[in-house]
Amino acid sequence: MAIQRISSKWAKTKVLLRSQQVSAFIPLTLKYSQDALSNLLVDHTLVYIKPDKGTYGNGVMCVDRFDQEAAVDSSSRRSKLSQTSPYRLRYQTVTEYCRTIDELHSRITAQTKNNLYLIQQGIVLLQYHGRSFDLRILTQKTPYGTWETTGIIGRVAAKNKIVTNYHNGGTVGKLNELLAEHATPAEIARLERKLYDLGEWTAQQMQKEYPRLKEIGLDIALDENLYPWILEVNTLPAIFPFKKFFKDKNVYQRIEKYAIAYGRLSPKKNIKATGNTSKKSGSL
Numbered sequence: 001m002a003i004q005r006i007s008s009k010w011a012k013t014k015v016l017l018r019s020q021q022v023s024a025f026i027p028l029t030l031k032y033s034q035d036a037l038s039n040l041l042v043d044h045t046l047v048y049i050k051p052d053k054g055t056y057g058n059g060v061m062c063v064d065r066f067d068q069e070a071a072v073d074s075s076s077r078r079s080k081l082s083q084t085s086p087y088r089l090r091y092q093t094v095t096e097y098c099r100t101i102d103e104l105h106s107r108i109t110a111q112t113k114n115n116l117y118l119i120q121q122g123i124v125l126l127q128y129h130g131r132s133f134d135l136r137i138l139t140q141k142t143p144y145g146t147w148e149t150t151g152i153i154g155r156v157a158a159k160n161k162i163v164t165n166y167h168n169g170g171t172v173g174k175l176n177e178l179l180a181e182h183a184t185p186a187e188i189a190r191l192e193r194k195l196y197d198l199g200e201w202t203a204q205q206m207q208k209e210y211p212r213l214k215e216i217g218l219d220i221a222l223d224e225n226l227y228p229w230i231l232e233v234n235t236l237p238a239i240f241p242f243k244k245f246f247k248d249k250n251v252y253q254r255i256e257k258y259a260i261a262y263g264r265l266s267p268k269k270n271i272k273a274t275g276n277t278s279k280k281s282g283s284l
């Protein structure tokens with residue numbers, strides 16, 4: 001039987017919210033509407049808007065609300081503009097300033113048309129050398145029927161991009177290196193263990209609704225307190241970066257072994273995906 005893949009982010013979010021253990025790591029997420037937009041912007045200075053069925057970071061937008069008080073002394077262009085236009089909308093390499101929620105909503109719907117989009121509490125990503133980064137956790141079904149987190153990789157956004165996706169110009173980095181200026185080695189080790197658990201809890205919860213699931217890739221944003229927020233759960237995660245970027249061969253060997261056992265990779269040409277999907281390399 002084919003490995004289960006689920007494209008609707010809304011469907012997957014609803015499943016995760018049913019688990020008390022996992023729901024604590026899900027940023028507030030709603031179906032996009034003008035009401036949702038204005039409500040979320042009351043409590044959050046950053047929100048993300050994304051297609052329910054998007055991939056590779058395509059169609060993702062973000063809005064940040066300018067904080068008047070924080071800018072009293074600033075004479076930057078952004079600051080001056082923001083006195084009159086407090087909402088900044090960004091997508092691809094476009095930036096637009098809006099005066100009101102009405103104006104912002106009409107700019108957003110010019111992009112979303114009639115498609116279902118989600119709006120999510122934004123997490124201000126940590127930075128590495130001036131670029132935002134988040135993490136991808138790979139969790140797989142083992143041949144023994146348990147779930148095991150088999151790899152974690154960092155994803156660094158291209159300069160001035162609001163998404164970290166590899167398919168949107170992002171690059172890949174190691175957890176230890178990306179976190180070096182934000183945490184001690186002991187803190188990083190503790191966080192890593194937590195992320196391993198989080199991947200496994202998430203897989204167990206998803207499996208209740210989707211019993212033919214074999215692998216997931218969690219997109220995790222760390223905030224300034226190193227709290228891990230689950231931005232989304234991919235059901236066709238990319239495997240190639242774990243082969244390409246890790247010196248430690250053992251990491252990829254285990255990933256490959258499990259992927260062969262559940263039929264994602266074929267034993268001979270192991271990098272060739274055998275799933276019946278057009279996005280063969282998977283998302284990163």
Ligand SMILES: Nc1ncnc2c1ncn2[C@@H]1O[C@H](COP(=O)(O)OP(=O)(O)OP(=O)(O)O)[C@@H](O)[C@H]1O
Pocket residue numbers: 027047048050054055056057058060120121122123124125134162163164165219221231232234283284
């Ligand atoms: N709430 C958020 N806060 C901060 N950054 C976010 C948020 N949601 C998305 N992003 C950024 O946008 C990127 C793309 O968003 P997301 O992973 O939800 O969709 P996608 O990558 O298009 O889907 P897929 O991973 O299935 O290809 C994330 O990897 C992250 O860098």
Ligand SMILES: [Mg+2]
Pocket residue numbers: 056057219232234283284
């Ligand atoms: Mg993603």
